[in-house]
Amino acid sequence: MAESALSTVLENLVINPMIQETSFLRGVPEQVAEMKRELRRLQSFLKDADTKWRNGDARVKNWVRDLRDVAYDAENVLEMANYMTRRNNMKRGFRGALTRYAHKSSDSKQLHDVGVKIEKINRRLSNIFDSTSKFDIAKIDEIEIGENSSKDETLRARRLFSPDSDDNVDVIGFDSYRDQIVEQLVDPDNQLLTVISIVGMGGLGKSTLARKVYDSSQVKQHFDVVAWVAVSQTYEVSYLLQEIIKQTTKKNIEEIDKREEEMRKTLGEFLKEKRFLIVFDDVWETTTWNQLQNPISVFVEANKGSRVILTTRIFEVARHVNQKIKIHELTLLDSEKSWELLRSKAFPSYQDVSESTKNELEGLGMELAEKCEGLPLALVVLGGYLSKNLEYHKWSKLVGKMDWEVLDHENNARRILALSYHDLPDYYLKSCFLYIASFPEDYEIPVTTLSQLWIAEGFVPHRRGEELEETARRVLDELVQRCLVQVTERSIAHGWIDSIRIHDVLRNWAIEEGGNDGFVKVCSSHTDVESMNSDAMPACRVTLHSFFDDKLGGVVPNLRTLLAFKLGEIKSAPCLGGLRFLRVLHLEGLRGIKIHNEIKRMIHLRYLGFRDCWNIELPSSMWRHLLNLQTLDASGTIIRCLSSSFWDIPTLRNVYLGNVAVFIPPKPNQQRSLHTLCIEESPSFTYGCSDRIAMFRRCGLVGEYNWEGTIESLMVGMTTLVSLTLIADKIPSEVFFKFPNLHEQTLFGQLTDQRRLSNVNLLPQNLKELCLVACKLEEDPMPILEKLPSLVVLQLRYNAYIGRSMCCSSHGFPRLQNLTVWGLRSIEEWKVEVRSMPRLTRLGLTLCPKLRMVPEEGLQHLTSLQELHLSRMDSLSMDSIKKLKENGCKQMRSDRSKALSG
Numbered sequence: 001m002a003e004s005a006l007s008t009v010l011e012n013l014v015i016n017p018m019i020q021e022t023s024f025l026r027g028v029p030e031q032v033a034e035m036k037r038e039l040r041r042l043q044s045f046l047k048d049a050d051t052k053w054r055n056g057d058a059r060v061k062n063w064v065r066d067l068r069d070v071a072y073d074a075e076n077v078l079e080m081a082n083y084m085t086r087r088n089n090m091k092r093g094f095r096g097a098l099t100r101y102a103h104k105s106s107d108s109k110q111l112h113d114v115g116v117k118i119e120k121i122n123r124r125l126s127n128i129f130d131s132t133s134k135f136d137i138a139k140i141d142e143i144e145i146g147e148n149s150s151k152d153e154t155l156r157a158r159r160l161f162s163p164d165s166d167d168n169v170d171v172i173g174f175d176s177y178r179d180q181i182v183e184q185l186v187d188p189d190n191q192l193l194t195v196i197s198i199v200g201m202g203g204l205g206k207s208t209l210a211r212k213v214y215d216s217s218q219v220k221q222h223f224d225v226v227a228w229v230a231v232s233q234t235y236e237v238s239y240l241l242q243e244i245i246k247q248t249t250k251k252n253i254e255e256i257d258k259r260e261e262e263m264r265k266t267l268g269e270f271l272k273e274k275r276f277l278i279v280f281d282d283v284w285e286t287t288t289w290n291q292l293q294n295p296i297s298v299f300v301e302a303n304k305g306s307r308v309i310l311t312t313r314i315f316e317v318a319r320h321v322n323q324k325i326k327i328h329e330l331t332l333l334d335s336e337k338s339w340e341l342l343r344s345k346a347f348p349s350y351q352d353v354s355e356s357t358k359n360e361l362e363g364l365g366m367e368l369a370e371k372c373e374g375l376p377l378a379l380v381v382l383g384g385y386l387s388k389n390l391e392y393h394k395w396s397k398l399v400g401k402m403d404w405e406v407l408d409h410e411n412n413a414r415r416i417l418a419l420s421y422h423d424l425p426d427y428y429l430k431s432c433f434l435y436i437a438s439f440p441e442d443y444e445i446p447v448t449t450l451s452q453l454w455i456a457e458g459f460v461p462h463r464r465g466e467e468l469e470e471t472a473r474r475v476l477d478e479l480v481q482r483c484l485v486q487v488t489e490r491s492i493a494h495g496w497i498d499s500i501r502i503h504d505v506l507r508n509w510a511i512e513e514g515g516n517d518g519f520v521k522v523c524s525s526h527t528d529v530e531s532m533n534s535d536a537m538p539a540c541r542v543t544l545h546s547f548f549d550d551k552l553g554g555v556v557p558n559l560r561t562l563l564a565f566k567l568g569e570i571k572s573a574p575c576l577g578g579l580r581f582l583r584v585l586h587l588e589g590l591r592g593i594k595i596h597n598e599i600k601r602m603i604h605l606r607y608l609g610f611r612d613c614w615n616i617e618l619p620s621s622m623w624r625h626l627l628n629l630q631t632l633d634a635s636g637t638i639i640r641c642l643s644s645s646f647w648d649i650p651t652l653r654n655v656y657l658g659n660v661a662v663f664i665p666p667k668p669n670q671q672r673s674l675h676t677l678c679i680e681e682s683p684s685f686t687y688g689c690s691d692r693i694a695m696f697r698r699c700g701l702v703g704e705y706n707w708e709g710t711i712e713s714l715m716v717g718m719t720t721l722v723s724l725t726l727i728a729d730k731i732p733s734e735v736f737f738k739f740p741n742l743h744e745q746t747l748f749g750q751l752t753d754q755r756r757l758s759n760v761n762l763l764p765q766n767l768k769e770l771c772l773v774a775c776k777l778e779e780d781p782m783p784i785l786e787k788l789p790s791l792v793v794l795q796l797r798y799n800a801y802i803g804r805s806m807c808c809s810s811h812g813f814p815r816l817q818n819l820t821v822w823g824l825r826s827i828e829e830w831k832v833e834v835r836s837m838p839r840l841t842r843l844g845l846t847l848c849p850k851l852r853m854v855p856e857e858g859l860q861h862l863t864s865l866q867e868l869h870l871s872r873m874d875s876l877s878m879d880s881i882k883k884l885k886e887n888g889c890k891q892m893r894s895d896r897s898k899a900l901s902g
Contacts, residue, residue: 007427008458009039009075031118035074038125042067048138058536059135063128065518065537070124072540072558076581076604077117079628083603084110086627086650172344173337173376174209177328181213181309184326185277186222191303195289197310197318200330202505203377203413206311207281207442208486209330213309214279221871223307224274230442231283232504234524236546237291239566241267241298244278258568264296275304282442282504283312286320293322332374332409339369341376345383345483346390357390364395371402377505378413384483385420414509420482421513431459432475433484434519436502437510438543440565444488444499447476449609452631452654456584456607457561469675476500515539520561529555541584553578564588576602586633588612600625606651609633616640623649634658635678655679666718674718678725731775737762746771757784769793772800780805786812786836798823805829808836808858817864820844827851832858844869845876853877 046067052060132139177198184196198206213219214228227247229240241263245256249270257263278299280288289310292298299308312318318327333341342365347353365386372378386395402416424430432454439445451472454460460472476497479485484506489498502510514520518537522545523529529549532538541561542552548570552559561584564574568589576585576598585602586609594617605626610616615638623629623646630653632646637658646652647666654676657663721739727748735747736757742764751757754777768790772781780803785794792815801824810833813819817839821827827848832855841864845851852875859865870876 007043009071009078031115031122032078034122035118035125038122038129039071039074042125042129042132044139045132045137047140049135052135052137057135060137061536063131063135063137066124067128068518068540069558070121070128072560072581073117073124074121077114077121079604081114083627089650172341173333174205174330177209177330178212181209181328182216182219185213185219185307188305190324191305192324193299193301193304193306193308195308195310195321195323195325197312197321197325197327198330199312199315199318199327201313201375202410203375203503204330204332205376206313206330208376210279210281210309210311211488214277219277222275223277225271226277226279228279228281230281231288232441233282233284234441234545235288238263239568240280240292244298245270248274248276261296264298267298268296268300271298271306272300272302272304274306276306277309278307279309279311281311283310283317284314286314286317288317289321289323299323333376333379334374335366335370338372338374338379339366341379342369342372342383342386345380346386348387348481351387353390360392361390361395364392364399367399368395368402371399372416373409373412375409375413377503378409378416380483381413381420381506382416384481385416385423388423388482410505413505417484417506417509418513420484424478424482426461428459428461429475429478431457431519433479434510434514434517435459435541436479436485436500437507437514438520438522438541438561438563439502440545441504441507442501443565444501446499447473447497449633450500451476452633453584453586453607456630458583473497523549532556548574550575557581560584562586567591580604583607585609586611590614590616593617595619597622602626604628606630607633610637610639611635613637621645627651630654632656635680674721676723677718677721678723680725680727733757736764740764740766742767744769746773747775748773749775751775751777754778757781763788766790771795771797773797775800777801778803780807782806782808782812786816789814791816793818795820796822796824799826800824802826805831807831807833808855809833810835813837814839816840818842820846821848822846824848825850830855834858834861837862839864841865842867842869844871845873846871848873849875851876854881 046064049060049064049067053064181196181198184190184194198210200206211228214226220226225248227244229243229247231240238258238260241260242256242258245251245263245267248267257266299306308323310318310321315327315329318329319325343362346361346365347358368382368386369379372382389395398419421430421433424433435454435457436445436450451460451469454472454475455468460468460475462468463471473496476485480487480497480500485500485502487497487499488501490496491498511520511522515522515535516537518535518539520541520543521528521532521535521539522543524545525547526549529542529544529552532542532555538556538558540556540559542556542559542563544562544564546566546569548564548567549555552562553576557578558581559579560581562579562582563584563586565588567574567587568591570590570593573593573596574587574590576596579585579598580601581604582602583604584607585599585605586607588609588611590610590613592615593613597619600619600622603625606628608626608629608631611633613634613636616634617640620641620643623643627649628651629649630651632652632654633656635656635658639658639660641662642657642660642664644664644667646664650673652674655674656676656678658680719740721742723744724735724739724742725746725748726735727746729749730752731747731749733751733753733755736745739745743766745764745767757777757779763784765788767788770785770788770791770793772795774797776799781796781801785791786808791813794813794816797820804826806827806829808831812833813836816837819837819840819842821844823846825848828850830851834857836858840862843859843865845854846869851873854876868881870881
């Protein structure tokens, strides 16, 4: 991936305004200009070098490695100069002037050192260029980096988000399996605990089928509790138990006794009173079920009609279960279904393809479908590739290329994946795809986190007039359209992708490809780390799963990225020494750890994540050194202290905070560039958790906030804030008025001084999405909220309003498309006047036990209404639902089957 390294450095040189304005670099303009010329000149040789390397030329592989290393060294020098400029700019006022004067000589020395390093880099670049003729590396074309690249417009033309595909596309050919499994799950005549196994080779669609069944509203309504647990080849029983407890009991991880025996007792006692459905996805060993049932049984037979679903590649695993079992062995698709699936991906509904083109390509498409030999994964990935290459000659050429002699379904699927990967038109698309393999197997990846990581890595190109986050979504959309990743969740608000997953066959290929390129190394043991010493192309990014290696800094001193997952068993602080060039540091699941001062030396850090950690102590002075930091993700995490210097970081863009024992909010002159802010008063705060908060406070781990004062401070100067989430016991109502550029807002907690809400003129005019939870509004909020001119999504959840009636006025909510009303237990009457909410397309009603009628008079005039979602609305009259359907609701879904049949 030398192309990625080189292109990233060039983009920083050409586009990044901070690099351009760095005063330290203005002192050495000739050397910087020469570095830029040499890097650009060498970039045109990369395609031929890559081809020769992949054909087995070891000398060229060394050439590529040297070029990658020098490109990264160049970026390190540039960022060091940038860091020194930022550090000096922060020394304000008279005292700052004295400090700058006192450090003038050391700054001059540092400037000299920067110049010397750049000269050395230029000599190395010159030597690398001279060796191109020696290795017979040809210049192919000059790749332009910058705003005027034609590829910029290609990316800009791509859709911002992928449209929803047909829910049944990915289970083509498996409809009968799905119907049979659903019938077995809800069978009222079978009250015994029953295990349903789905068996088949990799890529056959086992997990997809299980997910379709699991997400079925009929199934969700039938069971009291449900849980989905990814097992995979490496697993720990304690982790599986924790996941089941979290999902079924809704307990926070800190509330769970981690002793395995206690977890077994807790889970067994809880489940024996429930009708449950547990899915164990991707089981590899026959012993897994035995480990869950011995020595203390987790799944007790209680004649409640509970079910367990297993997906596995191994038939012996499926029938090993000592329980009543039903086995579904999936088979390969026949020719007709294969072409149906391939066609659905090659000609997706959102893509405008003429009938003449479809007819021209149909014959070739059927041949290509045959060559996939009925494997759904191969058909899906090939379909994604074909959708981007709708030319007859390409399809025809591919028919000959796929003429494989050996019948090997998984390897043939990998060949199709390689074809699709190498067809990606841009270096950053390839980098972004390989990066996804860094996450653990079957890991559900939040798209917001993934986008921020891509941006921190420098993979996302700068586009004029477009935020980096928006460009990142376009990149993800391209990967989704090519069927290289699976969408696991979409926002009901605007259809954007919320989370993704990568199939394990694709992930394994990407790990292998990324390892060969030195792009990423995925380690599951200390042996994997030690083996990096002998790698021909040492990785610049490392992922650790369920362990930490303190020697990592010595093995890979130039490491740029460290991602570590499932660190709950780590008893001592991870040693971060020698990792001073890190751009990304993500540690997940640490418990009671003090992070040492080595983190202060990581001045290149752009992303710092402590996800789902507990009682983390950070050096209070570290923030004044991390002047390149873009994102701090401490969601679900308890941190002891966040000092004032944190808010001085000039590049800070996204902040996610769990509970901070000592919280010092920003001063008026601090932090004027923040984009996203999320603050939780307690980790994973939900209603009914006051006992947990009190426990944390008694332990001294949770602070007693003066939230009104804190939020007042937060509201001063943060005019750039676009997304705000506040979770607290009490929130001042002024928070509605102080952020003029806000697009998304979530407030979880009781609003104080509610009289201020009546001031309509102060409402944020750009607000598009609003979620109110447990706000306990006493007055009907609709007359105020309906005047928000840009509001598209409104969610009122769990006693957001505690009154008895709501009224939506005529001409109110002019742009509202999505309305969710959940858990308003006191509401008895809801009126909607004609011409209110003229653009409403989706309405969700859940847990409003006193609401007996939907507002027919106003809703029946809504020709835009497409979906009505009902859940646990037992008191609702089905007559009103029928009338609504007859008068314009095009599609109705419900968790209650009688609502549909009625």
